Amino acid sequence: MTTHTNSWPAGTPCWVDLMASDLERTQTFYRDVLGWTYSESQPEYGGYCNALVDGDVVAGLSPTMEGMEDAPHVWSVYLATDDIAAHAAKAGHAGATQLLETMEVGPFGSMGMWADPTGAAFGMWQANEHTGFTRVEEPGAVAWCDVMTADPAAAREFYAAVFGYEYQDIGDDSMPYALFTVPGGDRPAGGIGGPAPDAGDAQPGWSVAFQVEDVDAAAERVRRSGGSISSEPSDFEYGRMTVAAGPDGEVFVLMTPAETM
Known part of the structure; x- marks a missing residue:
């Protein structure tokens, strides 16, 4: 826990x-x-x-x-x-x-x-009394947050100026992405990236990924519960993920981190 x-x-x-x-x-x-x-x-x-x-x-x-x-x-x-x-x-x-x-x-x-x-x-x-998440990186809790925008360089400059973010590039020219660490942090706290080449006119925004034990089973629960899946479960370097939407069309990610994370 x-x-x-x-x-x-x-x-x-x-x-x-x-x-x-x-x-x-x-x-x-x-x-x-x-x-x-x-x-x-x-x-x-x-x-x-x-x-x-x-x-x-x-x-x-x-x-x-x-x-x-x-x-x-x-x-x-x-x-x-x-x-x-x-x-x-x-x-x-x-x-x-x-x-x-x-x-x-x-x-x-x-x-x-x-x-x-x-x-x-x-x-x-x-x-003050509410400090934010009190559980993270466990099934049902937030696993990751990032911001995706057509101008990730400008976003990186902004958050560095406001919060002192430092960056580690892990993307490439076709899909830039950087992990950010906050001052005093000992590991990445989130990411900033550009949209995938097939994203079309995606709007800039912060997004959230919730951790689950089994992405494929969770995707089926989304469908059964009246939500939708816009990106089928797939593996990536850091685990397995799917992109889902809830009852009001709100988009979120479900992910199971790789065991090595």
Whole structure:
């Protein structure tokens, strides 16, 4: 079991959440696919609830907020910060556009949303009582987060300026990709890359991969539960993966890491 109860180092993907058009339907879907249970929805926070794996928080779900009915349904990725005002200022100076003003979320922490200069949206989370994921890299929990954009060089420059990312290139000219490490980190915390050659007009964005014990079995659970598979299970250097979509069309990855990871 991989648990983490302290605040995450600044710049590390530390949380993901999703607005659902039908919260009960979405909860049922991810319960069937990933085995999640849930904390009680909190009316004072718009019906938000935490998804749990063996009692540890791994993600958030909420009903669609009033006035945001036309907003796209996507998994939002939040990067940790120990000073949201300072990192917000750096993001603005580096060319980000603020999408949601910073706000305190009760005793849990503070958040805001931005779009980086390439158009990829991301959140920042300054932890208080809620430190983000408390379980990672286990079945049902987040295994990996990355940002894919048509201008990965600009994205790399931006996140280095804001969070001090350092990079290790593992891609090639046809599909650039780099692992990033945050200051003080001892291993890669995520990735930045360009779209696959056959991706068409893919929109820039952060994405999340959830770990499962068996990708092929999980893909079948997605189909049975009303989701879809856009990329069939396949092996890659670091394991086996498939690209799926949930009840509102939200895209996510399911992966089983290679045993050597």
